[in-house]
Amino acid sequence: MAATTDVEARRxxxxxxxxxxxxxxxxxxxxxxxxxFPYVAYEGGGGAFMIPYIVALLVAGLPFLLMDYALGHRFRGSAPLAFARLRRWTEGIGWWQVAICLAIAVYYAAVIAWSIRYTGFSFTQAWGDDPESFLIKDFLQVSDGVSFTVVPGVLVPLVLVWLATIVIMALGVQKGIGATSVVFIPVLLLAFTALVVQAVMLPGAGAGLDALFTPHWAALAEPAVWGAAFGQIFFSLSVGFGIMITYSSYVGRKTDMTGSGLVVGFSNSGFELLAGIGVFAALGFLAQANGVHVTEVVEGGIGLAFIVFPAIISEAPAGALIGVLFFGSLVLAGITSLVSILEVVISAVRDKFDLTRVRATLLVTVPAALISIAFFSTASGLNVLDIVDHFVNQYGILLVAVVSTIAVAWGVRALPTLAAHLNRTGSLHLGRWWYVLVGGVIPVALTYILVQQLIADLRTPYGGFPTWMLAVFGWGIAIATIVFGLLAGRTRWREGTAVDDFDADQDRQEAA
Known part of the structure; x- marks a missing residue:
């Protein structure tokens, strides 16, 4: 047990x-x-969407979050180590999650870099009268196929993002990740609250809020709306791909993890609601300014951030302030998420090879940064990002979540053990209701979402992209993460990691 304790101290x-x-x-x-979230809520029935959204949070999001917490907190390791200690044959699931996180990190940094540039553009309104043309042609210089022509306007901020991230990761769990989060999250909340206050004071804001919150009850009869609610909750909570397993392994053994899960889950949903108010208030203003209905200016994703919001900034009073608050919020939210994604990979490498924090950080982040810069500071960056994001999210995160719940609930039948662990110090008691949700409702709901998306992608090639690009950057990367997980899961752990005998040691430790 001493060796295990020493390893925990070094982690x-x-x-x-x-x-x-x-x-x-x-x-x-x-x-x-x-x-x-704002776009999904609007498409899912407006105010009526809150019903499936809350149901999804309670029956899927929070239960899955607590499963991740239980795995990391009980087995005291990164995703691969936690799964290996659960059962040796499940280790590959953890490495699959590691590969997914690495794939996400290389393109996620690019969106943060764009947000940094647009924070500056907000002062000068560099996008002019046509934000879409500016984004596609002038700023990103998007090519039709794959082009390695470097875009200097993206290269410089992308390098800065990676340098800042490397420093944060090298500083460690508390001095790097913890300290960054303690500063960035309150600042993010203040900045976004200020943005919402500015947005709701704009002319036409009420029309935007009416569009978002007016309930369309007929939407509740559509299975797709419920699937969208479960998908939104799942993606927004960062569950299922190793992050919360890793983070919970860094928490004291006597911490109330169920209470912490409730705080995190409801805080996340509260921020999403705040985002919906701010975004749709601004969309209402844009619609009124252009003499159109809100439905004609509603958009989600990259289009909302880098096309619609610049148009709002150009026409709104105090537009520069709104721009700085909006894009600054994207930067803060992006950085705290990026470091959590990378920590999954760094923690796994440290556990497997017993490397120092700095060496593991450099081993992971330098290659990731080089790949990120090579692909996403070029004229093909937007197209590659779009494809990788879609396929890694749908056929990476969702699929590994289904596999992990089935493995934990049915393959290992570990839910009673995990519930007992959390119940020792938790303020929320987990019982049979939790077993039913994790072992039944969650895998069924996520499988439904997966099947629907697979049918859609097989019927119509995603985004109208060429088949070869979808095969390489879409299906190819999604399959590669699975293969990596299977192969990495078969490698031996270093001596003293206490994989096979950890359960007995943990029971003795908790009993003491």
Whole structure:
């Protein structure tokens, strides 16, 4: 047991439950909360969408979050180590999650870099009268196929993002990730609240809020709306791909993890609601300014952030302030999410090879940065990003989540053990209701979403991209993450890691 304890000490830890909660919220609150939730809610029935959304949070999001917490907190390791200690044959699931995180990190940094540039553009309104043309032609210089022509306007901020991220990761769990989250999350909340206040005071804001919150009850009869609610909750909470397993392994053994999960889950949903108010108030203003209905200016994703919002900034009073608050919020939310994604990879490498923090950080982040810069500072960056993001999210994160719940609930039948662990110090008691949700409702709901998306992608090639690009950057990367997981899961652990005998040692430790 001494060897295990020494390893835990070297891995690092959050200094308190509060720091852990800030870090977990920082991971959960990301770009998707700001530009995805408002659009999904609007498309899903407006105010009526809150019903499936809350149901999804309670029956899928929070239960899955607690499963991740239980795995990391009980087995005291990164995703691969936690799964290996659960059962040796499940280790590949953890490495699959590691590969997914690495794939996400290389393109996520690019969106943060764009946000940095657009924060500056907000002062000069560099996009002029046509924000879409500026984004595609002038700023990103998008090519039709794959082009390695470097775009200097993206290269410089992308390099800066990676340099800042490397420093944060090298500083460690508490001094790097924890300290960053404790500063960035309150600043993010203040900045976005200020943005919402500015947005709701704009002429026409009421029309935008009416469009968002007016309930369309007929939408509740559509299975796709419920699938969208489950998908939104799942993606926004950062569950299922190793982040919360890793973060919870850095928390003291006597911490109330179920109570922490409730705080993180409801904080994340609260921020999404705040984002919806701010975004749709601004969309209402844009619609009124152009004499059109809100439905004609509603958009989600990259289009909302880098095309619609610049148009709002150009026409709104105090537009520069709104721009700085909006794009600055994207930067803050993006950085806290990026460091959580990379920590999954760094933690796994440290556990496997017993490397120092700095060496593991450089081993992971330098190649990731080089790949990121090579692909996403070029004229093909936007197209490649679009494809990788879609396929890694749908056939990476969702698929590994289905596999992990089935493995934990049915393959290993570990839910009673995990529930007992959380119940020792938790303020929320987990019982049979939790077993039913994790072992039944979650895999069924996520499988439904997967099947629907697979049917759609097979019927119509995603985004109208060439088949070869979808095969390489889409299906190819999604399959590569699975293959990596299977192969990495078969490698031996270094001596003293306490994989096979960890369960007995953990029971003795908790009993003491």
């Amino acid at each position: 690092g830890a959050f200094s308190s439950r509060t720091v852990f909660i800030f870090a977990a919220i920082g991971s959960a609150v990301g770009l998707g909360n700001i530009w995805r």
